[in-house]
Amino acid sequence: YVSEYPYFGTIVGRYANRIKGGRFVLDGVEYVLARNNGPNHLHGGIKGFDKAVWAAEPTTHDGAPALRLRHVSPDGDEGYPGTLTTTVTYVLTDDNALEVHYEAETDRPTIVNLTQHAYFNLAGSRSETILDHEMQIFASRYTPVDETLIPTGELRAVKDTPMDFTTPHRIGARIDQVEGGYDHNYVLDSGGGALAPAARVHDAASGRIMEVHTTEPGLQFYTGNFLDGTIKGKGGRVYPKHAGFCLEAQVFPDSPNNPSFPSPVLRPGEKYTQTTVYRFLTE
Numbered sequence: 071y072v073s074e075y076p077y078f079g080t081i082v083g084r085y086a087n088r089i090k091g092g093r094f095v096l097d098g099v100e101y102v103l104a105r106n107n108g109p110n111h112l113h114g115g116i117k118g119f120d121k122a123v124w125a126a127e128p129t130t131h132d133g134a135p136a137l138r139l140r141h142v143s144p145d146g147d148e149g150y151p152g153t154l155t156t157t158v159t160y161v162l163t164d165d166n167a168l169e170v171h172y173e174a175e176t177d178r179p180t181i182v183n184l185t186q187h188a189y190f191n192l193a194g195s196r197s198e199t200i201l202d203h204e205m206q207i208f209a210s211r212y213t214p215v216d217e218t219l220i221p222t223g224e225l226r227a228v229k230d231t232p233m234d235f236t237t238p239h240r241i242g243a244r245i246d247q248v249e250g251g252y253d254h255n256y257v258l259d260s261g262g263g264a265l266a267p268a269a270r271v272h273d274a275a276s277g278r279i280m281e282v283h284t285t286e287p288g289l290q291f292y293t294g295n296f297l298d299g300t301i302k303g304k305g306g307r308v309y310p311k312h313a314g315f316c317l318e319a320q321v322f323p324d325s326p327n328n329p330s331f332p333s334p335v336l337r338p339g340e341k342y343t344q345t346t347v348y349r350f351l352t353e
């Protein structure tokens with residue numbers, strides 16, 4: 071599972087998505103990270119949090135069944151400063167939601183951006199791809215990227231472009247107009263902070279709906295563009311391109327090198343928190 075599957079169902083850290091050139095400066099000190107994605111650093115490096123074996127214990131959260139995961143990443147792990155102690159709690163609620171609560175603390179100034187990289191296909195085995203799902207993302211802007219998928223720094227309006235999901239659109243309707251497929255960070259209209267709607271996905275054939283709420287300012291919409299049918303899943307099922315989509319709540323990619331983006335800096339004495347809720351219903 072660790073060696074073959076590209077982040078299926080994993081917690082991603084210490085920094086979800088890309089950091090340009092695998093370098094950032096914090097308090098005047100330059101830190102060098104692995105370049106594990108072309109010229110850039112991706113998803114925490116060579117042995118990111120997706121490959122860590124977390125300590126797990128069953129628990130409850132507001133009376134609901136939960137699983138608490140804990141991981142201590144040592145100072146210098148994958149090049150990042152500070153010992154980072156992370157707790158992630160998965161909660162199953164009575165209203166069919168999966169809540170993911172993240173907390174992290176450090177003993178030296180550092181950067182943190184944790185997310186969940188689950189792939190979803192609401193049609194289950196009824197459809198090979200997610201191209202017929204209707205997607206709505208509560209964001210009027212996104213962060214355009216260069217050819218190595220690093221944000222240019224601009225926050226661009228989605229209006230009148232194939233990036234516009236402010237009203238529901240079939241994922242496949244305009245995907246051919248987006249080079250490589252969707253793999254972009256949306257700037258959520260909520261601005262982050264309080265738990266707020268981020269996305270709503272509807273698979274009309276099955277009637278299944280997923281609603282995503284998050285405290286994060288950004289949401290990576292990724293349509294499994296790099297899946298190529300070589301990986302087999304449940305029941306030997308093959309996963310071709312666009313077999314699943316990810317909605318990864320996050321601070322924006324490459325924020326450490328973009329002072330105008332929401333800050334990913336965490337200092338000793340502060341607590342990083344993020345909550346994302348995936349709620350399932352039918353219509």
Ligand code: BGC
Pocket residue numbers: 076077087219253254290292296316318
């Ligand atoms: C990124 C993609 C990357 C994928 C790896 C996504 O979060 O946005 O660019 O290829 O993760 O599974």
